[in-house]
Amino acid sequence: MSTAPRNRFSGSTALVTGAGSGLGRAIALALAAEGANVVAVGRTAAPLDETVALIEAAGGxxxxxxxxxxxxxxxxxxxxxxxxxxxxxxxxxNNAGVFRxxxxxxxxxAKDWxxxxxxxxxxxxxxxxxxxAQMRxxxxxxxxxxxxxxxxxHRTQSGATAYGVSKAAVSALTRGAALDHIADGVRINAVSPGASATSMSLRPGETEAERDVRMKGESPLGRVAATSEVAAAVLYLASSDAASVVGADLVIDGGASA
Structure with a gap:
């Protein structure tokens, strides 16, 4: 089987929010690796510059x-x-997000809400x-x-209700916007990750090794998702491979919400 890299986004331009770290950086790197010009957006310049440097070092x-x-x-x-x-x-x-x-x-x-x-x-x-407004x-x-x-x-978690409400709203917004704007030639979908290999999946004071042990008992898959696995789902939905996929919400959580 050929392992040659695909270039599904050659000549295209992609904007990624929250691109200074975690999933956002992984998504930005993956898009650039497949030929996209990438605009990395986030609140702080220094980590965005690091993402850009990584892309440029790889030839993007x-x-x-x-x-x-x-x-x-x-x-x-x-x-x-x-x-x-x-x-x-x-x-x-649209990846930028926080847990509060x-x-x-x-x-x-009230402030956290x-x-x-x-x-x-x-x-x-x-x-x-x-x-x-631009795409149409x-x-x-x-x-x-x-x-x-x-x-x-897709699931509830004690102590994360407010965060869950905000993300349920994102999924509802995605479906509604997808129907509103597919006639404009704009496909809109969502990816719903579970715990992934980012700092957000770490409990206070927890190390990555401790998280890995915990996930063996908490996740049907037995581990967190690699950021590259979540990025692969995003690239699929953004590519022509998913040309007929509209308003989908693709869950990447190792079976946690099955």
């Missing part, structure tokens, strides 16, 4: 654009920068609005993938 093309996804003007500016630099926006991945308010619902602070809504939900809405002007349209979670849309 990338640009860092600091932005706060909870600010509509920032998101619009990121799309403008993308189009000004590369001429189009073909793929967008761990604990019982009755003890949830608002932060979850501002970044995890409104940030995705602003992304969709700016991205669709393009003859080729575009593809958008929102990063949701298995917590909320």
């Amino acid at each position: 093309t990338a640009l860092a654009h600091p932005a706060d996804v909870s600010r509509a003007d920032d998101v619009k500016a990121a799309v403008r920068t993308t189009v000004d630099r590369f001429g189009s926006l073909d793929v967008a991945v 308010g761990g604990g019982p619902v009755a003890d949830l602070s 608002q932060t979850l809504l501002d970044i995890n939900v409104t940030g995705v809405l602003y992304g969709l609005q700016a991205q669709v 002007t393009q003859e080729s349209g575009g593809a958008i993938v929102n990063i949701s979670s298995n917590i909320g849309p």
